[in-house]
Amino acid sequence: MTPLYVVLALFAVVGLLLALSFNRLVRLRNKVREAWQDVDVQLQRRHDLIPRLVEVVEGYAVHERELFSELARLRSEAEQASGAIAKSAPESELALALAGAIAVAEGYPSLRAADNFLSLQKEIAETENEVAAARIIYNGNVRIYNTRVQTLPVSLCADLLGFGPASFFQAELNGA
């Protein structure tokens, strides 16, 4: 009977370790998803600011129509993309175009002094900070999750349990 008990005990220990690893992986994966939702919320805030910026600047900078249409195109591309990898490139381009538009707008003294432009400029700066911070948190969560998934002993059963590595969000944010 003793060998049977040993085998049963081993199965029980392995089962317990699997259950604990599974729970931990689920928690870490949920954190990655939660952090991505946060990134998404902040990116949406950025997208929502673009029409307001165009509206404010358009009245002063009538010769910048090309810039505005480029901004609208990039915004639409970024909105259509989904997931960290797909969003990286369009969001990066949008961030650079947005920074460029602000720089162009600052070239108009009357616009630079307008209250609504100043408050919008502040809001954009705050949003960019939050986007950058949300990205740092998301990438931090991905790093911890991927390390867990790709290191022993979890890596032996991660695939079996349906846990693959997550993707980083690599957007370049206004020179960040």
Place this chain on the structure above:
Amino acid sequence: MFEPDYHEVEAEERRHLLRSFGYWDLVALGAVAGAGLGFFYGRVHEPSGEAWYVFAGMAVGALCALIVGWAKVQSRVRERFFSRWAAARQWQYEAGGEPFEDTLFLQSGDKRAAGDFFSGFWPEPGFVLYQHKRIEKSGDDEQVTNYMVLHFSLSRPLIDLLQISPRSHTIELGEKLFGHLTGIDGRIELESTELDEHFRVSGLRGREDEVRRLLTPSAIVRLLEFQRGLPHGNARFEILGSTVAFSVEKTLSPKQPQLIDQLLELWRPIAVWLMEEAGSGTQSPADADGGRSS
């Protein structure tokens, strides 16, 4: 900015003590008192060897007086050094005073003591950095834990209660078992795994949304940056209405005053952020003193 050298201040104080008339009087008095006590002790216990007891008592008495003098030098060196160090930076310094006791953590422990109060290090008034001592009694023993605390009051209440403390599995287990008996809820899980690994965020039960609103991604990143800057500091952040206290488990030594600069540099972005959230600066020092025990 000329900053004093600790060893120079110590040497100066030692010279001052050795030259002072009262010190050698004290040593002589200690020797005489020790000889007298030795004489009486010897007479009672071993009448044939009185002389040895007299000499031994004399030596012990003189040694005690020397030790008292040395301890006095050390305490004066600390005060002198920090006074000059603070003055060189145009800060204010107080060697002693009452501890702040207006947050849950600052109230904890059987007894509390404080020392080395610094202020005037930032342009905004109301910031005080000091050494907080939490004393816990266990039978006849006292265990003292030293914390460096940055205390200030915001211009308006920001949140009823927010505690960000080092993670402790014992506390978490206690909260799970008895948390329902208190108004403080257990952990509030935020989106950052790294933050969860280092800190336990808690607030009032049913008010988690307030905490989540305050701790935006950029606020979380600031907290993580602090943690990376001081990985073994056991950092703690508390907001109770408009009262804010940041603390780390550290002992301030005049031999290493750089600790103050390091802490202020790490705390500054978080303090600025809280002031911005509160809408303006801090309260005046007079108002901020309200939390000190009397």
